[in-house]
Amino acid sequence: MIPATTLMAFALIALGMVLTPGPNMMYLVSRSICQGRVAGLYSLAGVVLGFVIYLLLAAFGLTAVVMAVPFAYDTLRLAGAFYLGYLAWNTLKPGGRSPFQVKDLPEDSPRKLFFMGLLTNLLNPKIAVLYLSLLPQFVDVSKGHVLEQSLILGSTQILVSLTVNTTIVITASSIAHFLGRHPRWATFQRYLMGTVLGGLALKMALETRKA
Template identity: 35%
Template sequence: MVPASLAGTFALAALALILIPGPSVLFVVGRSLALGRLGGLLSVLGNALGMLPAIALVALGVGTLVAQSVVVFTIMKIAGAAYLVYLGVQVIRHRNDHTDSETDAPRRRPSPWRLVGEGFVVGATNPKTIVFFVAVLPQFVDYGAGNIPFQLAELGLIFFTIALACDSVWALAAGSARAFLARHPRSLPRLGAAGGVMMIGLGGALVFTGSKS
């Protein structure tokens, strides 16, 4: 088990990092603007669950191999970016769906499982998560205490919990802004399109962001 002092220090460092708006925040805000609070929160949950495979890989030692492989890193990065672009295009294509009647809206909206699944794919295909965990988590491990895989997993779950909480705040804020603007029905398609454009832009940015190093 990670000593309380190290766990606390890591929690503060993770909180400081997560509070800086990054790709996850842009994804969550874009989804919340397009789908509302519930859609944003379900996307947050899926995105956070997508971290769990990375945490498991790092804890088992496989994460280092993945992080050092240019081919694997590039494939994951391109796949994740392409999926974000796909989601953004779908949002723009269906931006008028939520302006229909109340009876049609539930039929047209993606199911909760689909929203969680889409968020999971985005989180799981982000290779920078593995690189971050490989680079940062070992610095907060007490090697004298042994059971290194368990300590790495514990630190990863601390990060998971903080990210889930903070990203949920972003989802609620963006979803509330959408709900406020939704009093003017014509603004909903524009908000949906804006969310889609954000996701497409994020996907493009991820492709052209630096090298693995």
């Protein structure tokens, strides 16, 4: 139903999204390093469920409610901006650490890891906006079955995200050890990540809804 070229283009956009530093990557990396790959995979399962929820909302048109009600959208937007700012501060503050640096954190149960992964994803309003604005551009109404096309496209995004994030979870420890042997790279990565997160938080906080 969906041309292969269209599906490939959407998959490439999805790849660019998941490779952009954000709350999901930060959380998955931190848990994978401090508690192991299994903990990272539990967290990833929660993140994936968040994508599924957003996909279903978008596919059935419910995401439009968030965009139509200013209070609902602004609440999500400001919550996401605050969370990004919190991550940025913890990265850039004096004595702050890179998200790839090994650090001691209390171990969380599989249930909490899953829930926090889900919450991290759901608190990012960009996901809702992206599903609402991006999916329609790749849906061909003339071919009918709009719901089916939306589900296929959304499933493609989830598959790309799952593949990339699984790789991140598995290799996070190796990256951490590399940065540990090359402290200059670790410092550069920490400031780069913190600056990106801070910029995203500011942009998100100042963003206004488009009429």
